[in-house]
Amino acid sequence: MIRLLSKLYAFIRRDFLSMISYRLAFLLQVVGMFFSIAAFYFLTKMMDPESEGLDGIRPFEYLLVGLAFLSYFSTALYAFAAKIRQEQMMGTLEAMLVTPTPTSIVIFASAAWDFTWGAVRIFLYLLIAKLAFGLELHVNSLLALALGVVLTLLSSTGIGILSASFILYFTRGDPINFLLSGATTFLGSVFFPVEQLPQWLQGFSKLVPLSWSLRVVRGSLLQGKSLGELRTELLVLTGLTVVLLPVGLWASRFAIRKAKREGSLVQY
Amino acid sequence: MNLAIDASGIEKTFTKKKSIGELLRHPLRPAERVQALKGVDLQIRQGEIFGLLGPNGAGKTTLLKVLSCLILPDKGRVRILGIDTVHETQVKRLLGLVHSDERSFYWRLSARENLRFFARLYDLSGSAIDSRIDELLERVDMTEPADRPFSGYSSGMKQRVAIARALLHDPPILLMDEPTRSLDPVTAQKLRDYVLEKLKRRDGKTILLATHNLREAETMADRVAILASGTVQEVGTVDEVRRWGLSGERFTLEIEATGDTLRGPFEVLSEERVDGRRRVTVLIAEGQGFEDMLRSLLASGVRVRSCDRVEPDLEAAFGRILKNKGSEA
Numbered sequence: 001m002i003r004l005l006s007k008l009y010a011f012i013r014r015d016f017l018s019m020i021s022y023r024l025a026f027l028l029q030v031v032g033m034f035f036s037i038a039a040f041y042f043l044t045k046m047m048d049p050e051s052e053g054l055d056g057i058r059p060f061e062y063l064l065v066g067l068a069f070l071s072y073f074s075t076a077l078y079a080f081a082a083k084i085r086q087e088q089m090m091g092t093l094e095a096m097l098v099t100p101t102p103t104s105i106v107i108f109a110s111a112a113w114d115f116t117w118g119a120v121r122i123f124l125y126l127l128i129a130k131l132a133f134g135l136e137l138h139v140n141s142l143l144a145l146a147l148g149v150v151l152t153l154l155s156s157t158g159i160g161i162l163s164a165s166f167i168l169y170f171t172r173g174d175p176i177n178f179l180l181s182g183a184t185t186f187l188g189s190v191f192f193p194v195e196q197l198p199q200w201l202q203g204f205s206k207l208v209p210l211s212w213s214l215r216v217v218r219g220s221l222l223q224g225k226s227l228g229e230l231r232t233e234l235l236v237l238t239g240l241t242v243v244l245l246p247v248g249l250w251a252s253r254f255a256i257r258k259a260k261r262e263g264s265l266v267q268y
Numbered sequence: 269m270n271l272a273i274d275a276s277g278i279e280k281t282f283t284k285k286k287s288i289g290e291l292l293r294h295p296l297r298p299a300e301r302v303q304a305l306k307g308v309d310l311q312i313r314q315g316e317i318f319g320l321l322g323p324n325g326a327g328k329t330t331l332l333k334v335l336s337c338l339i340l341p342d343k344g345r346v347r348i349l350g351i352d353t354v355h356e357t358q359v360k361r362l363l364g365l366v367h368s369d370e371r372s373f374y375w376r377l378s379a380r381e382n383l384r385f386f387a388r389l390y391d392l393s394g395s396a397i398d399s400r401i402d403e404l405l406e407r408v409d410m411t412e413p414a415d416r417p418f419s420g421y422s423s424g425m426k427q428r429v430a431i432a433r434a435l436l437h438d439p440p441i442l443l444m445d446e447p448t449r450s451l452d453p454v455t456a457q458k459l460r461d462y463v464l465e466k467l468k469r470r471d472g473k474t475i476l477l478a479t480h481n482l483r484e485a486e487t488m489a490d491r492v493a494i495l496a497s498g499t500v501q502e503v504g505t506v507d508e509v510r511r512w513g514l515s516g517e518r519f520t521l522e523i524e525a526t527g528d529t530l531r532g533p534f535e536v537l538s539e540e541r542v543d544g545r546r547r548v549t550v551l552i553a554e555g556q557g558f559e560d561m562l563r564s565l566l567a568s569g570v571r572v573r574s575c576d577r578v579e580p581d582l583e584a585a586f587g588r589i590l591k592n593k594g595s596e597a
Binding site for chain 2: 092
């Protein structure tokens with residue numbers, strides 16, 4: 001366990017140092033976040049706060065939380081495969097794979113910084129929104145919020161690993177990502193409440209993992225809901241995690257073995 | 269005999285990926301397959317420098333990847349210091365791979381930061397990392413520039429950092445893939461000296477050196493193998509391989525220019541005129557003595573000004589072996 005943490009630290013430190021070496025780009029990212037939040041703020045001023053499905057949440061806060069967590073979900077979905085491809089192109093993957101670190105850890109730890117930075121970005125989003133645009137947070141149960149975030153992270157990681165395994169196995173683009181990111185953006189209650197959709201489509205929203213995450217996060221962060229009030233959503237997220245994470249890990253073992261047999265990890 | 273690397277019957281075939289166009293045009297046609305290794309046997313002794321020579325596409329890089337557990341072979345078995353490569357983690361602790369590819373580092377980070385990252389992947393513990401890195405940077409003469417970004421290093425410096433990385437976990441075996449490929453002659457020579465003096469003689473490392481550079485193999489390797497078309501064509505000491513396909517001994521004679529045809533217990537291989545003298549290369553058949561040749565020349569009135577033995581060179585042997593095996597195939 002200590003070795004695993006040491007390796008995770010190494011990956012996070014490596015990517016952090018790389019990121020801050022592009023100082024201007026780093027600064028521009030933070031400035032860019034400010035302008036995005038400002039744009040959402042003024043855009044949502046045109047929206048009706050009484051719209052169906054908002055349940056008393058101001059449109060600005062609804063959209064802000066949705067977008068912040070969508071970007072986190074996208075990180076989970078794309079980071080593993082994107083990082084492996086990037087390391088292949090940079091020529092560093094082979095140097096990592098000749099070390100005694102198992103291939104699976106190299107693949108998963110490669111994305112550790114993306115998750116860490118994703119979490120920092122959510123925090124920065126909320127902080128900027130609070131300081132500059134009066135975002136109101138009503139956290140009653142930190143435990144519910146923490147559980148929601150951790151379960152979102154784990155279930156999304158399961159999907160991300162599954163998607164990376166698909167790419168490793170078939171060495172081609174991945175339909176899982178394509179379908180999920182489209183469905184999530186449309187049906188995941190990111191930009192608008194699912195109640196705004198035609199009745200027959202609303203049921204499909206329940207199949208989108210992020211919609212459950214957003215119910216927990218908005219409930220605990222913006223509506224002050226307790227752990228008990230969010231138990232159904234948390235149970236669904238737990239169920240998704242219990243299924244998706246082991247399936248993703250199993251698929252990755254299978255795909256890594258095939259990639260090693262075919263040499264596709266180190267020949268491109 | 270203690271073997272550092274023992275590979276037997278290694279076979280590896282790759283399937284070429286079909287393009288989308290090919291898939292659409294011929295969906296049922298099986299993908300093209302390329303056999304990169306066709307039953308490679310290789311035994312490398314502990315403490316020796318072993319040169320792996322071969323033309324482009326011979327299978328050298330694939331073999332190195334199989335040995336370092338990056339690719340699984342289709343058939344055959346590899347043991348590293350007696351441990352089968354199915355025990356990947358154990359085997360990887362015994363190996364250090366020196367890449368020729370400068371891109372295998374993070375260019376925005378310094379040498380020290382790169383080494384810190386890889387040290388953790390080699391399971392070095394936090395407290396030991398910095399002292400080990402300091403020691404290695406000093407050994408490869410990179411202490412002073414160690415904190416500058418990797419992107420600013422010369423090719424020689426990058427290669428020295430690559431060696432330091434391969435030595436982080438102090439492996440007994442180093443696999444070096446074209447280590448001097450992008451170096452200028454002076455830097456390449458320094459690197460060769462370092463490998464010979466420090467890594468082989470002082471530290472007793474076993475080194476597998478895959479190279480195109482026959483001169484490099486000639487000066488560094490104890491034994492060499494010639495790999496072509498996925499099979500080992502010849503293995504032996506540098507001297508044995510140099511003499512491959514040759515019988516007898518060759519001499520170059522400088523003699524006074526006369527029009528006479530040379531006769532004696534030898535065969536004239538070539539002749540040219542240099543500064544008014546005849547320079548003749550002769551072959552003395554196996555069992556014939558050098559003295560017999562000289563005696564017969566002197567007896568026939570030939571005035572010999574100099575006589576040098578021609579050492580067979582590896583490059584010519586390499587050509588002979590490839591040609592011979594090509595004609596056999």
